[in-house]
Amino acid sequence: MKYVYLFTVASLIIFSACKKSDYLDIKATDRPPLSAQVSFVNARTSNTGIQFWTFTQQITTSLLYPGQASPYLATTYGNVQINVTEGTGSSYTVSRQFGNSATYSASGGPNGPIATYYHTVFAAPSTNDITKDSLILFYDDLSDPPASQAKLRFVHLATQTGDLQVSLYDGTTPKSLSAKVSYGSAANGDINGSAYSLGPFTNVNAGTISIVVSPANNLKSLVIKNNNLTNIKLEAGKIYTVFLHRVAGEETVAADWIVEK
Known part of the structure; x- marks a missing residue:
């Protein structure tokens, strides 16, 4: 029985080593990156075109003017800071962190963009002060x-x-x-x-x-x-x-x- 037991353990070690080697052979590039899909919309009162950013990465590729929307763009998901700049400027006219609250609140906002899901983010005047901008996120059900x-x-x-x-x-x-x-x-x-x-x-x-x-x-x-x-x-x-x-x-x-x- 002792020899059978030793043989079994040895077989498990060999089998485990092979499985581990197979796993390590999978390259990170073989896994498709996850992202949220977001359409960005300009609903501001200013005539100046704007760009949208997540953290320090610019997401839109051309200026959006009032009434214009971008196509759905691959965007960071989860706890995400979305920012807006005017024209060619680099200063944020509005910045909001999405994903830092489990439920909607005026200060915390709803949950952030969800990987593989579709969303729309509007830049619009603030409810309490129309001279300032706000950001509003909607979750989009694009089922037929x-x-x-x-x-x-x-x-x-x-x-x-x-x-x-x-x-x-x-x-x-x-x-x-x-x-x-x-x-x-x-x-x-x-x-x-x-x-x-x-x-x-x-x-x-x-x-x-x-x-x-x-x-x-x-x-x-x-x-x-x-x-x-x-x-x-x-x-x-x-x-x-x-x-x-x-x-x-x-x-x-x-x-x-x-x-x-």
């Missing part, structure tokens, strides 16, 4: 909509307009997207809930639609500068985000569209 439908998200970033109500018309019965959308929020989004409830998309019938936006208190109509909310053609299977933002130096607001997928 049902057959013959599109997915639509409405984001309110138009300063000094108060809470908004949003309805969709497709030629028949108007459909309420949200009775109340607060500044800095998406319709039907729950900023106090789980990360995945932030900035949700709504399934809508594909075809030609119009969106009507008015103050939640119904005291006055909302003037949309570029009339981008009427006779919109939504393609089946596509995913869209529409966001309102204040036009620099004017009383009107603009509506711009992002085709997410």
